Amino acid sequence: MTAQYNENNVFAKIINEEIPCNKVYEDENTLAFHDINPLAKIHILVIPKARYISFNDFIIHSSTTEIVHFFKVVHKIASTIVGGYRLITNHGANAEQIVPHFHVHLLGGGKLSGFSGKF
């Protein structure tokens, strides 16, 4: 059975402008904003505006054009981070995906820790 997208998730509310975000980038299909609970000096979340639950859902159900556009935007934002960056995306319970709207975490701004914590 395929999981249903939950319209009440916090990122859907940010896309619908029901709740605010600290915006970094926006275009017709994509939104990027600062994580409310940053785990690095720079911690940005990049999301497609379309309703995809996770990376899995996005890759299976989106078009090649959407995938390429999304990751080009991720790269554009990542390229502004001096000194390197880390990309993370969580899928499913074992990865502790909390918000069920596909998102990429973009971390940087200083030396990043290893993978002993959540990241």
Ligand code: AMP
């Ligand atoms: P994940 O565990 O991959 O689902 O990560 C969800 C991320 O969303 C966490 O890092 C949260 O801190 C972040 N988050 C939750 N609510 C908000 C919000 N309103 N604005 C910005 N980031 C949020």
